[in-house]
Every structure is written in structure tokens, then in C-alpha cells.
Amino acid sequence: MHSSEAFTRTESDLLPVLEELRRHEPIFHRPEFASDSAGFEQMMAPDYWEVGASGRRYSRDFILHTLEQNPPVDADAAGWQTSDHQCRRLSPDTYLFTYTLRQGERLTRRATIWRKSPGGWQILYHQGTIVSAEEENVAPSKS
Template sequence: MGLKEEIISLEKALLTFEVRRSAAKLGELLSKDFKEIGASGACFGLSKILEHIPHERDWSATTQDWDFRVLSEGIVQVMYKACIEKPGSATAVYSRRTSIWRLEGESWKMVYHQGTVVAPLAAACPPAAPTP
């Protein structure tokens, strides 16, 4: 697996509840100096993320249009589009997302993430299943 595929795989892992509900797994992927700027514009550090993320309710993410670039030795960035759907909600949330990953020792860790809400993206969400 190449570096691009490895980082995208790590990023996708952070969109799963297997990882999000485990403080230990989050700690393996998020740097101690992690920062996030949320859709609201608020900035969060690692402690706030570890306090909040494991208690999120179910939702699903569909991603597309992944881009990857090396910023410097041991620092990379991914960018992609996401569609977040919550059960029982008729409206999906669309966003453009970016993360910066840094090689810390032998492991890649996310040091920064930002999601910006945007208008609906073409083909970002699979068609809704017909209701019976």
C-alpha cells in the first residue's frame, strides 16, 4: 500500500463508529496537539474531541473526490467531499473536508481537521432507499 492509500485508509477509519467509540483507537490516530475547526467555526482540541466523539449517535458518511498531497517530509494533507446522513433525518449535510497528518515516530497521526458545510454535492450521497 502506498502512502496516499495508507493515509486515506486512516482518514476513512476515523469515519467509522468502531474507531469513534474507542478513546484508545482515537488516541492512536489523533496527535496530542490535534485541533479541529468544526462546521460551526468553533475550534476544538484533543480533550474536547475525546470527550464528545465516543458519545455521538449513529450516522453514515459517504465520501468522494479524494485528493492527497505531500506538504513536506512527514506531513501530508487529504481533501475530500462528504455527505453525512442521520437516521430519521430527511436532510443530508454536505461538506468539504481537509486533514493534515504528521508522521510521529512510526505512526501517522492527524494533527488538524476542518469540515466546511457546502451546498449539496452532485453524487455525494447514494439515492435514498424507497420507503415501504
């Protein structure tokens, strides 16, 4: 067992949540969930923030402005691939969803904190970390 495998197992009772969140990722690149400013605003919690693959921190307002100026591409149409999907419950209505995203030659590990509310899923936090070529083959087992 890789040392990372112990940290990435999804409990069987969370598999339905994992599948639901899997359909929402990568965030901002699923037009069936949000494709305009109002949809993106509803999808992000008021105190949402993220750390980009560059290591920079971004506020909700900055992300909304960026999405308005540069509409995101559809992940499926662009041929992006996700793998290594995992889910952990952080509290009764909050979950950490992690996965690996391949965008052509670029590989990143992604982590999103989601909260289930009566109005649907909301994103609290997101982070992307670039995977170096040396680390590319050191991955947890597939889900």
C-alpha cells in the same frame, strides 16, 4: 479545467499515501483504526485541534471528551460517502488529505493534516466546511 482543479491534483508518487489515508477517513468514524479512548488518543497528536463545520474551534481534550460521551457511528454502516480524495505532501512526513463527505443530505469538504510517525499515522489538524447547494456541483475532478 475548473479553477479548483489546479489545486487538487495528487502527484503520482503520493497515490500510495492517498490510498492509505483514504482508508482512515472520515476520522473518528473508522472502527478498524480506533474505537475507544485509548485508540483515539493515539490517533491524535498531543497538539491536535480542529475547526468544525460550524466554524467553532475544538481542542484535542474537547474532542476526546465528546467521543467518550457520544461514541461515533461507523461511516460505512451509516451509508456515508466520500469522494474527491486528494493528497499533498507538506513536509517529508506530513500530508494534507482533502475530500468531500456526503452524510445523507449534508455535504461537507474536509481537510486533515496527517503525520506519519514510527508508531503510525497521527492527526495534527482537521476542518470541515459545509458546502452550500449552489456550490455542490462545483467540485474538482474525481480521484
